[in-house]
Amino acid sequence: GEDVEQSLFLSVREGDSSVINCTYTDSSSTYLYWYKQEPGAGLQLLTYIFSNMDMKQDQRLTVLLNKKDKHLSLRIADTQTGDSAIYFCAAYTNAGKSTFGDGTTLTVKP
């Protein structure tokens, strides 16, 4: 089955860019997602990308997809303290299931 991996921790200074990386194993993954989980809350979809795209930009967020290497990244420009959260990468295949990574805890220091 699909395996999704991401590093567990990232620490940046306020105002810097953050880059969170993710790899997946199933080349038939059609949609790839980034979810954000703030303390004490459920996951919320941040952004997603379809597998026939290699980049998607939404305000401070840039998603890059390298389908050949099965690598997904999320770049947050001008990172703010409010961006501190856990970020989950997920991949969806036509088998009808989304597989989530273990989450990257982003800490933004003032």
Place this chain on the structure above:
Amino acid sequence: DTAVSQTPKYLVTQMGNDKSIKCEQNLGHDTMYWYKQDSKKFLKIMFSYNNKELIINETVPNRFSPKSPDKAHLNLHINSLELGDSAVYFCASSQEGPQRVSKNIQYFGAGTRLSVL
């Protein structure tokens, strides 16, 4: 209005007890899920139902039994609670019909924090 609501928000109980967590979604979605998030924040899918039919059942002890009375509700009943069941349980839903052509964007509830003493 909350899109995916689960009750209770907190549940503290003794080992060996039986408890239920309820979930309701008002988004008109066809598919609902239960996830378990452990103390390390790792998220694992437990069950998925599409139109009241079980479609995903990961390796979960038989003590856990999901029940979907209709497509807007997916409840989780846990028998003979153990210390290792302590976790945050999340319900989610997505608009995914039988043809599976949707984006499978999932909407999560706020979670139920279960503590087994």
